[in-house]
Amino acid sequence: MSQFIRRLAPTRCPVSTRAIPRQAATVILLRRAEPKGFEVFLTRRPDSMPFLGGMYCYPGGTVRKEDFSAAMVGRCFGLSRERARKIVGAQFSPEQAVGIWVAGVRELFEEVGVLLAVEDSGDRLAMSSARAARLADKNRAMLSKALDFLSLIEGENLRCDLSRLAYFSHWQTPAQVSTHFDRYFFLAVMPDDQTPLPTSSEVAHSLWLTPDRALQLFRRGELPMIFPTFSSLRTLADFDSLESVLNEYCRDRLQPSTGVTGSFTRAR
Numbered sequence: 001m002s003q004f005i006r007r008l009a010p011t012r013c014p015v016s017t018r019a020i021p022r023q024a025a026t027v028i029l030l031r032r033a034e035p036k037g038f039e040v041f042l043t044r045r046p047d048s049m050p051f052l053g054g055m056y057c058y059p060g061g062t063v064r065k066e067d068f069s070a071a072m073v074g075r076c077f078g079l080s081r082e083r084a085r086k087i088v089g090a091q092f093s094p095e096q097a098v099g100i101w102v103a104g105v106r107e108l109f110e111e112v113g114v115l116l117a118v119e120d121s122g123d124r125l126a127m128s129s130a131r132a133a134r135l136a137d138k139n140r141a142m143l144s145k146a147l148d149f150l151s152l153i154e155g156e157n158l159r160c161d162l163s164r165l166a167y168f169s170h171w172q173t174p175a176q177v178s179t180h181f182d183r184y185f186f187l188a189v190m191p192d193d194q195t196p197l198p199t200s201s202e203v204a205h206s207l208w209l210t211p212d213r214a215l216q217l218f219r220r221g222e223l224p225m226i227f228p229t230f231s232s233l234r235t236l237a238d239f240d241s242l243e244s245v246l247n248e249y250c251r252d253r254l255q256p257s258t259g260v261t262g263s264f265t266r267a268r
Contacts, residue, residue: 015031022063023062023100023103023182023184024183024184025100025103025104025171025186026104026107026183027060027107027188028040028056028185028187029188029196030245033208037207037240038210038241038242040233041058041190041208042206043058043203044204044205045057045202046203050145052226055229057229059107060108064103066149066150067099068097068099073098075158075159076162078118078163079163081095083102084101085097087167100184101162102160105160105164109139110139110143111200111202113195114140115135115155115191116188116192117158117160119253125191131156165187166188166249168185168186169185171185171188183228187245187246189246197213211233211234212237215234215237218233
């Protein structure tokens with residue numbers, strides 16, 4: 001972790017030249033472990049990536065304008081625009097607030113092929129073998145820019161199920177860092193009838209680990225990660241079951257706790 005801090009050491013620059021933070025969403029996938037407890041899904045970014053290359057993290061990425069377009073917001077389910085804004089703050093319009101959740105759903109599908117959605121009727125997503133094959137093809141089309149997420153959702157007669165994402169925490173990179181993110185973390189339970197892709201253009205390697213095991217590997221230098229990843233694992237390690245995590249975080253947490261680290265600041 002100290003190595004990462006050195007790599008991203010702040011540079012002195014006039015206030016007027018500091019980067020405007022980019023909104024981003026990150027999804028921590030959870031599943032039950034046997035014989036007890038639960039696991040989190042971690043992905044390793046390719047070494048060649050300019051931001052966090054070689055680090056273990058969770059699926060996620062930058063919010064795009066299309067994530068909060070009227071058409072995209074109209075294809076959402078399970079979270080009102082007003083509630084989304086109340087959670088992330090009045091600095092966003094209601095549509096922009098919803099877009100943060102949409103970005104989490106979209107990035108999760110783009111990076112690891114997991115889709116959090118419901119049928120157009122609001123019924124549970126029916127994941128047949130034929131649909132799974134179609135979605136795999138559409139995932140590849142999205143990665144090649146031949147298809148956008150809204151077209152995928154509309155073509156499958158689906159809606160983004162924003163109720164599947166539970167707000168967890170909010171972190172910001174320091175203003176002096178050139179790659180400046182304002183990142184929202186969410187929890188989501190892995191759908192029983194889906195399987196995450198082991199690799200993709202943004203994932204060199206992936207694995208399921210209990211929070212305790214992930215922290216053990218980190219301390220041995222075998223699982224490099226930045227502080228927000230470590231902090232989330234440390235928080236989750238205090239829970240003994242998936243049910244206890246959900247009981248705590250499925251209630252919207254409007255006031256995340258605060259704290260400062262060498263490379264990221266947890267937002268107030």
